Amino acid sequence: MKVITATLMLLLLAGCASGPRIDTSYSSVGHDSRSQFIVLHYTSTDLPRSLELLSGRDVSSHYLIGESPATIYRLVDENRRAWHAGESEWNGRTWLNATSIGIELVNRGYVQSADGRRLWYPYSDAQIDALVVLLKDIMARHELKPGAIIGHSDIAPQRKVDPGPLFPWKRLADEGLVPWPEAGAVAVEQMRYASEGLPAIAWYQDALAAQGYRVPRHGHLDEETRNVIAAFQMKYRPARFDGEPDAETAAMLQVLANQAKR
Known part of the structure; x- marks a missing residue:
């Protein structure tokens, strides 16, 4: 009797160790990668x-x-x-x-x-x-x-x-791996901003947030906002990433926003 009981216990433990029985005959199409x-x-x-x-x-x-x-x-x-x-x-x-x-x-x-x-x-x-x-x-x-x-x-x-x-x-x-502002369109927008005047700081903050950055939205050019502008410039204009909200930076932000809508 002890031998039978011990055998049953081992079988039960083996079943638990193998995990639950799961039916995999159905599969959802509503999923994507955890890595975004x-x-x-x-x-x-x-x-x-x-x-x-x-x-x-x-x-x-x-x-x-x-x-x-x-x-x-x-x-x-x-x-x-x-x-x-x-x-x-x-x-x-x-x-x-x-x-x-x-x-x-x-x-x-x-x-x-x-x-x-x-x-x-x-x-x-x-x-x-x-x-x-x-x-x-x-x-x-x-x-x-x-x-x-x-x-x-x-x-x-x-x-x-x-x-x-x-x-x-x-x-x-x-290589088609990251978006890039088209140079001709940037030149046109840069001339427009240079002649009409730069956008308000709140515009830069909203445009950077639309790109994905975490940035203040209070309309002031503080150090935190400058750091975000500099990060954007370092990627798209590495020759000068001084954190200044200038016409070329505004133009690149505008062109990237326009391209994303296509």
């Missing part, structure tokens, strides 16, 4: 230190791309949440670790010169080539649209500047 964004970063250090930091407990990313050779390392499965975004917001979504795939590129970022200027490190062509291939693969598998790729400086403009002004966003745009 791809966030790009630089590591601010070399490859050995990058691997050490990103394979630890405090910070992680789904992918790391070396500089030379441009090896792609997968550090976290895409189905798992990596800890790369921190306090962040884009298009009203906050704490983007839960809804994004993080890609770190080995790049030292910048050094401070004697006169206080930031001297930025460039990215290698091979590294960007590898990134483009990876981005296209991720976007195809997760059915993401252009605009899903953003920088750490976009989602946290008050505290982050990566991937920096030397990151080639235009190259990604040429």
Whole structure:
């Protein structure tokens, strides 16, 4: 009797361990990927230190791309949440670790010169080539649209500047991966703003919010608003990202808004 009882108990435990019986004969079409964004970063250090930091407990990313050779390392499965975004917001979504795939590129970022200027490190062509291939693969598998790729400086403009002004966003745009304001249309709008006058600060704040940025909406040009303007400029006009709400910045915002309506 004891042997029979023990056998029954083992069978019951085995059944519990295998989980519930689930009918999978039906499937909903109302779903999409949990990953809605791809966030790009630089590591601010070399490859050995990058691997050490990103394979630890405090910070992680789904992918790391070396500089030379441009090896792609997968550090976290895409189905798992990596800890790369921190306090962040884009298009009203906050704490983007839960809804994004993080890609770190080995790049030292910048050094401070004697006169206080930031001297930025460039990215290698091979590294960007590898990134483009990876981005296209991720976007195809997760059915993401252009605009899903953003920088750490976009989602946290008050505290982050990566991937920096030397990151080639235009190259990604040429590959069809990110929206880009058409140069001719920007020139026309810039002339209009130069002759008619600049929009109010509230207009810039609303336009930046429409792009996805978290920005104050009080109509004042405070430091927080300047930081968001600078983040936008760093992406679309990296030669000058001074945070000034000028005619060219207004033109780029207007053209991007017009293109999004097409």
